[in-house]
Amino acid sequence: MTDKTNSKTPGLSRRSLLKAGFAAGAVAGTAGAARAAGDPLITEIQDWNRYLGDGVQARPYGTPSEYEANVVRRDVEWLTASTESSVNFTPLHELDGIITPNGLCFERHHGGIADINPADHRLMINGLVDSPLVFTMEDLKRFPRENRVYFLECAANSGMEWRGSQLNGCQYTHGMVHCVMYTGVPLKLILEEAGLKTNAKWVMPEGADASAMTRSIPMEKALDDCLVAFKMNGEALRPEQGYPLRLVVPGWEGNMWVKWLRRIEVGDEPWHQREETSKYTDLLENGKARRFTWVMDPKSVITSPSPQAPISHGKGPMVISGVAWSGNGRIKRVDVSLDGGRNWKTARLDGPSLSKAMHRFYLDIDWDGSDMLIQSRAMDEHGFFQPTKNELRAARGENSIYHNNGIQTWYVKADGMVENVEVS
Ligand SMILES: Nc1nc2c(c(=O)[nH]1)N[C@H]1C(S)=C(S)[C@@H](COP(=O)(O)O)O[C@H]1N2
Numbered sequence: 001m002t003d004k005t006n007s008k009t010p011g012l013s014r015r016s017l018l019k020a021g022f023a024a025g026a027v028a029g030t031a032g033a034a035r036a037a038g039d040p041l042i043t044e045i046q047d048w049n050r051y052l053g054d055g056v057q058a059r060p061y062g063t064p065s066e067y068e069a070n071v072v073r074r075d076v077e078w079l080t081a082s083t084e085s086s087v088n089f090t091p092l093h094e095l096d097g098i099i100t101p102n103g104l105c106f107e108r109h110h111g112g113i114a115d116i117n118p119a120d121h122r123l124m125i126n127g128l129v130d131s132p133l134v135f136t137m138e139d140l141k142r143f144p145r146e147n148r149v150y151f152l153e154c155a156a157n158s159g160m161e162w163r164g165s166q167l168n169g170c171q172y173t174h175g176m177v178h179c180v181m182y183t184g185v186p187l188k189l190i191l192e193e194a195g196l197k198t199n200a201k202w203v204m205p206e207g208a209d210a211s212a213m214t215r216s217i218p219m220e221k222a223l224d225d226c227l228v229a230f231k232m233n234g235e236a237l238r239p240e241q242g243y244p245l246r247l248v249v250p251g252w253e254g255n256m257w258v259k260w261l262r263r264i265e266v267g268d269e270p271w272h273q274r275e276e277t278s279k280y281t282d283l284l285e286n287g288k289a290r291r292f293t294w295v296m297d298p299k300s301v302i303t304s305p306s307p308q309a310p311i312s313h314g315k316g317p318m319v320i321s322g323v324a325w326s327g328n329g330r331i332k333r334v335d336v337s338l339d340g341g342r343n344w345k346t347a348r349l350d351g352p353s354l355s356k357a358m359h360r361f362y363l364d365i366d367w368d369g370s371d372m373l374i375q376s377r378a379m380d381e382h383g384f385f386q387p388t389k390n391e392l393r394a395a396r397g398e399n400s401i402y403h404n405n406g407i408q409t410w411y412v413k414a415d416g417m418v419e420n421v422e423v424s
């Protein structure tokens with residue numbers, strides 16, 4: 001290298017620039033841009049600028065920078081008895097935009113991850129059809145296919161919060177949700193291929209995993225927007241997301257999105273499977289249970305600042321950011337409160353606004369450095385909005401685990417640290 005600035009000992013001119021820089025920095029005060037003037041990271045050539053980097057085949061399948069090693073799915077050990085029937089959580093506090101990267105989509109399985117060679121995978125359609133059929137993966141890829149972005153939320157997301165604020169971080173309180181672009185064949189086309197009998201009113205997808213997950217889905221939904229999907233974000237489904245085939249049931253609770261999809265039975269009434277009777281029902285105060293509560297109602301959460309993403313920069317301009325979604329359609333508006341729900345400001349929705357997909361919102365504020373109780377409240381295009389947690393409890397009692405879409409409160413302290421709290 002001939003460039004003098006790349007020589008080992010910095011020249012006089014650089015040293016004096018450095019001094020001048022420090023002086024300028026001191027005068028300029030706290031503004032971020034001015035601080036850069038005396039920064040050795042600006043005035044000194046760094047190793048990564050000096051030496052060649054890795055070549056093209058160093059990372060045949062790309063992974064994030066080593067500095068992002070903390071951005072991972074995490075579980076809560078005491079929450080479940082085994083790792084095979086368990087859950088981990090999407091690190092929402094580290095993400096932006098509306099798409100969840102494949103390797104960070106939360107996982108929920110009831111019998112571990114099925115390990116399936118796609119060449120050995122089959123999808124059977126039987127029951128009230130003219131001709132029962134069996135498809136290979138290759139057969140399925142010959143049907144016209146679609147690309148759609150949808151959120152998937154487990155009905156148990158925020159389930160721990162029914163009894164008060166518990167887990168300190170939106171990853172744990174709200175991380176049983178992800179949003180990806182699926183490529184798949186409309187379920188309608190596959191059912192039509194088999195030919196539906198006139199009394200065909202329900203379908204029952206079944207998984208090829210050890211739990212053989214089965215749920216009843218009404219025919220109107222099956223013929224509306226369900227997909228038999230084989231790709232997520234452009235590449236094959238991940239094994240933990242149902243490789244090689246999963247059902248996509250837009251806007252409805254995650255449990256119905258059967259992974260490792262091997263069979264769809266067509267019937268004239270629901271099957272009352274375990275997962276729709278003893279589980280995924282909501283026990284009310286009077287001893288009765290709500291059943292078939294399929295749609296995921298509007299919900300939102302502030303992802304930053306949040307307990308895992310405290311404010312580190314002190315008072316001044318900052319961005320409050322979060323996500324909102326609704327199983328009914330698009331999010332129309334998100335309001336943000338800085339004072340525990342007394343006053344509300346309308347947040348800025350940014351990025352694509354797609355039906356039954358995640359929406360990103362921002363509120364750009366000038367923080368005066370005092371305590372805040374921050375909340376977000378989503379409203380969808382049909383006018384449904386998020387209730388407070390106490391409104392939810394008044395309507396449904398406190399026996400529930402599922403379908404908690406109550407407004408979340410984060411207590412932001414003057415030092416920037418954040419805690420999960422509830423306001424009454
Ligand atoms: N075959 C099968 N499908 C399944 C499950 C399962 O255990 N087995 N879990 C369900 C539940 S409860 C949820 S919330 C979603 C989770 O999807 P994910 O693991 O892609 O996040 O898959 C659903 N589909």
Ligand SMILES: [Mo]
Nearest residue numbers: 154155254255
């Ligand atoms: Mo779930």
